[in-house]
Amino acid sequence: MDTKQEIDIQKEFMKKVKELNNKIQKYAIFTMGCQLNENDSEKISGMLEEMNYEKIEDIKNADLVIFNTCCVRENAEDRLFGKLGELKKIKEEKGTIIAIGGCMMQEKHITDKIKESYPFVDLLFGTHTLHKLPEDLYKILNQKQKEEDIIDIDGKVYEGLPIKRDSNLKASVTIMNGCNNFCSYCIVPYVRGRERSREPKDIIKEVENLAKSGYKEITLLGQNVNSYLRVEREKNIPFEQYKGINSFATLLQEINKIDGIERIRFISPHPKDFTDDVIDAIAKCEKVCKLVHLPLQAGSTKILKDMNRKYTKEQYLKLVEKMKEKIPNLTISTDIIVGFPGETEEDFEDTLDVVRKVGYEQVYMFIYSRRIGTPGDKMENQIPEEIKHIRFDKLKKLVENKIYENNQKYLGTTQTILVEGKSKNNENTLTGRTDSNKVVIFEGDNDLIGKMLKVEIVSEHMWYLKGEIKHGRIFTNDAKIS
Numbered sequence: 001m002d003t004k005q006e007i008d009i010q011k012e013f014m015k016k017v018k019e020l021n022n023k024i025q026k027y028a029i030f031t032m033g034c035q036l037n038e039n040d041s042e043k044i045s046g047m048l049e050e051m052n053y054e055k056i057e058d059i060k061n062a063d064l065v066i067f068n069t070c071c072v073r074e075n076a077e078d079r080l081f082g083k084l085g086e087l088k089k090i091k092e093e094k095g096t097i098i099a100i101g102g103c104m105m106q107e108k109h110i111t112d113k114i115k116e117s118y119p120f121v122d123l124l125f126g127t128h129t130l131h132k133l134p135e136d137l138y139k140i141l142n143q144k145q146k147e148e149d150i151i152d153i154d155g156k157v158y159e160g161l162p163i164k165r166d167s168n169l170k171a172s173v174t175i176m177n178g179c180n181n182f183c184s185y186c187i188v189p190y191v192r193g194r195e196r197s198r199e200p201k202d203i204i205k206e207v208e209n210l211a212k213s214g215y216k217e218i219t220l221l222g223q224n225v226n227s228y229l230r231v232e233r234e235k236n237i238p239f240e241q242y243k244g245i246n247s248f249a250t251l252l253q254e255i256n257k258i259d260g261i262e263r264i265r266f267i268s269p270h271p272k273d274f275t276d277d278v279i280d281a282i283a284k285c286e287k288v289c290k291l292v293h294l295p296l297q298a299g300s301t302k303i304l305k306d307m308n309r310k311y312t313k314e315q316y317l318k319l320v321e322k323m324k325e326k327i328p329n330l331t332i333s334t335d336i337i338v339g340f341p342g343e344t345e346e347d348f349e350d351t352l353d354v355v356r357k358v359g360y361e362q363v364y365m366f367i368y369s370r371r372i373g374t375p376g377d378k379m380e381n382q383i384p385e386e387i388k389h390i391r392f393d394k395l396k397k398l399v400e401n402k403i404y405e406n407n408q409k410y411l412g413t414t415q416t417i418l419v420e421g422k423s424k425n426n427e428n429t430l431t432g433r434t435d436s437n438k439v440v441i442f443e444g445d446n447d448l449i450g451k452m453l454k455v456e457i458v459s460e461h462m463w464y465l466k467g468e469i470k471h472g473r474i475f476t477n478d479a480k481i482s
């Protein structure tokens with residue numbers, strides 16, 4: 001059966017569940033992982049809303065509670081089990097249906113634990129069976145039985161699932177899934193399967209439709225987003241060459257042409273796949289934001305080798321130099337892990353050295369977390385927790401100092417921001433983001449929401465900037481001055 005037929009079957013199940021649910025049902029969803037995981041949750045919501053479910057926040061009033069899990073670090077497990085403990089009583093009183101999906105469900109030791117310790121859970125589904133939620137739900141509602149729908153395969157590409165997006169301004173578009181890199185600390189390749197890319201025409205159509213619906217910013221998603229179509233090219237897996245798209249660089253160029261879209265971001269790329277064509281495309285495409293995420297993970301060449309990252313400290317720094325040269329106004333963000341097995345003080349100093357040299361816009365810092373089934377977990381020279389924490393705090397201090405330093409360069413400059421809405425903490429101010437994804441808070445009228453606007457930066461506050469509309473309201477998209 002091809003994937004289209006599989007989706008058609010699920011559409012039939014959506015109708016059946018809708019018939020079973022003769023009145024509107026309420027669901028709550030918890031998304032615990034990365035942006036891909038969030039995008040999956042939007043698809044889960046899309047399917048549920050087709051089936052007469054309405055989203056609410058309060059789990060106590062929900063008929064169905066869904067967890068979309070992550071397993072990249074240990075703390076996600078603690079959070080899930082805590083929530084399940086909370087739900088037990090609610091379920092006893094109300095008969096709430098509880099479903100758990102996502103990456104963690106691809107780990108057998110976790111599903112075993114859930115079945116043993118939380119037997120009241122109704123449905124377990126994995127990353128490869130997300131699209132079968134309608135069928136699984138139908139079985140639970142109709143046959144009043146528990147379901148486990150988890151398979152361990154390389155993975156397929158499914159098109160045509162309904163989607164209910166969280167925002168009406170910014171949208172995520174998954175362009176590829178899975179990972180072939182097997183960094184030695186990382187569980188993702190085991191739970192998400194092998195790299196596979198969507199057809200260019202399906203991506204372009206999705207973005208064109210988003211533009212027609214008024215979306216302004218698109219984030220292209222993939223575990224290894226800049227290796228889009230690489231496996232297909234290398235292994236001669238056929239794909240339809242739509243508008244000449246055969247790589248990440250050519251995809252960026254085509255999306256850049258779509259009217260209505262103002263900004264294009266992408267996450268998460270791998271340094272090894274920043275080929276010259278990709279760098280040139282970022283430089284050339286005016287809608288592609290000049291903030292590039294360049295995950296470092298560690299600064300020491302020895303640790304990078306043990307992590308299986310496929311670049312050295314010097315190669316990484318050279319790449320940064322090259323990108324800074326070729327892409328005007330480039331800003332860089334990164335991910336760093338401290339306390340990988342075997343990391344000495346000297347190795348850690350290399351990480352600090354790279355942080356000092358690159359001058360990151362943003363650094364996402366993580367304490368190494370052992371993941372069962374990864375090579376890192378089997379390494380003997382694990383770092384004691386207290387040393388990991390000392391290093392983490394030291395890195396955090398340096399990063400904060402550098403971010404403060406970096407923020408100063410914004411003062412007095414004019415920045416183009418996409419106005420996203422009212423500020424969370426102050427009804428009277430608006431919030432938007434710069435090209436470099438910095439939050440800017442400023443005073444302005446609600447009719448500015450959704451516009452690209454120029455503001456002058458007047459002060460910095462570590463995690464956000466304050467701006468003012470100084471010279472009339474200048475919109476960049478139509479150069480209109482009012």
Ligand code: SAH
Pocket residue numbers: 072073185186187188222223224268269270295297335336337366367368369370371
């Ligand atoms: N595919 C993306 C994201 C992977 S997960 C990428 O390659 O960048 C996001 C981040 O979590 C990683 O970049 C890494 O910094 C961190 N991470 C992954 N596994 C981890 C582990 N076992 N312990 C701590 N941090 C981890």
Ligand code: SF4
Pocket residue numbers: 179180181182183186187188189223224270
């Ligand atoms: Fe994990 Fe590395 Fe793949 Fe990223 S590239 S998902 S860190 S294995």
Ligand code: F3S
Pocket residue numbers: 032033034035036037069070071072103104188191192
């Ligand atoms: Fe987590 Fe899965 Fe994303 S493990 S980081 S939710 S791909």
